[in-house]
Amino acid sequence: MCTRILWNTGDHAVLTGRTMDWPESTEPVLTVLPRGQERDGGTLAGATVVGDNPLRWTSRFASLVTTVYGAGTADGLNEAGLGAHMLYLDSTDPGPRDPGTPGLQIALWIQYLLDGAATVREALFLLDACQLVPVEMHGFRATVHVALEDASGDSAIIEYIAGERRVHHDRSYTIMTNEPPYDEQLHLLREQVRRVKELGHDGPGSEVPLPGNVNAVDRFQRAAYFGALLPEPADDRQAVAAILAVTRNASVPFGAPYREGRFRTYNTEYRTVCDLTNKRYCFELSTSPNLLWAELDRFDLSPGAPAMTLDPDDIDLAGNVSSRFTPSPAPF
Structure with a gap:
């Protein structure tokens, strides 16, 4: 149910690839949001979901995002070069509501950060100004965690577990999937590396045993392995192709069983690439053979300009x- 991979390519762009794995269409729409827009963090699809002290703000930066169910933002980047990605995490728990702190419905979490921050550090500072409020969309409780990165290559993973905010902030945090929480994923990755070395594999190779299923732990370890092996690209085109190759490797095929529940399959619906250096956003729908992209500098991003949308289907x-x-x- 989603994978994120950050790649600092060196002489070329800072890129992030992600998959959106979900049991049904999230109704993705590519959306350009200009600066100066007023937002109400207490509404969801026009309905009030935070009745007491909702967070309200005006966007400082323009952004290019993919919306989810028309009610929030799942993925995207802003004109300053900040990227943000919302991924599912069952164990998310922001804790009991404190009406003394402005409430932000969780589907607008990364839009709030993209609107107000130029860097990962600025985005982390913004977290203190609000409290997340869980919501339900299309019968699913939106329990999520967030990955951030910026044009300098800085990175952060943000989770709320048992009412406690956990932040992993370092440019080395390049991979993210879903359960278990991030510190446990890092532990499992270290254990996998240790087991591989015990088998006599001291470096990369085609004989190194890699987890190959579609669960979050296997996808995390596979993405970490192949992401670390990416060669220096010759140009931006090759860089995008390289990060897409890893996201496709971590994608979930149609019909692959995941677990019992409302749905047993969570196939990859789409893949994206955020080019944080060139402010370019690539999108690949799994049911279409075409890669498409948009560039933020092609749009009027000034206050008062209209929002712009495109249905990628x-x-x-x-x-x-x-x-x-x-x-x-x-x-x-």
Whole structure:
């Protein structure tokens, strides 16, 4: 149920690839949001979900994002080069509501950060100004954790477990999936490395045993292995192709069983690449053979400009689709 991979390519761009793994369509829409927009963090699809002291703010930065169910932001980047990604985490628990702190419905969590922060450090500072409020979308409780990165290559993983905020902040935190919480994932990765060395494998190779299933632990370890092996790219095109190769390796095929529950399969719905250096956003729908992308500097991002949207579920879309966006009311 989602994988995120950060890659600092060296002489080229800082890139992040992610998969969106979900049992049904999240109704993704590519959306450009200009600066200066007023937001209400207490509403969800027009309904009030934080009745007491909702967080309200005005966007400082423009952003290019993928929305989820038209009610929040799942993924994207802003004009300053901050990227943000929301991934599922069953054990998320922000704790009991404190009405003395402005409440932010959790589906707008990363939009709030993209609106107000230029860097990972600035985004972490913004967390103190609000309290997350869990919500339900399409019958699913939105229990999530967040990965952040910026154009300098800085990175952070943010989780709320048993009412406690846990932040892993370091450019070395490049991989993220789902359960278990991040500190346990790091422990499991170290154990896997130890077992591989015990088998006599001191370096990478085709004989190194890698976990190959679709659960979060296997995807985490596979993405960490292949992400660490990426060669220096010759240009931006090769860099995007390389990070996409790893995200495809960590993707979930159609029909692959995950676990018991409302749905037993969580196949990859789409993949994205955030180019934080060039402010370029790539999108690949799993049911379409085409890669498409948009560039933030192609849009009017000034206060008062309209929001711009594009439905990516169009087999005729391919390449740079910046000119295909159309004005639309802001989704939130």
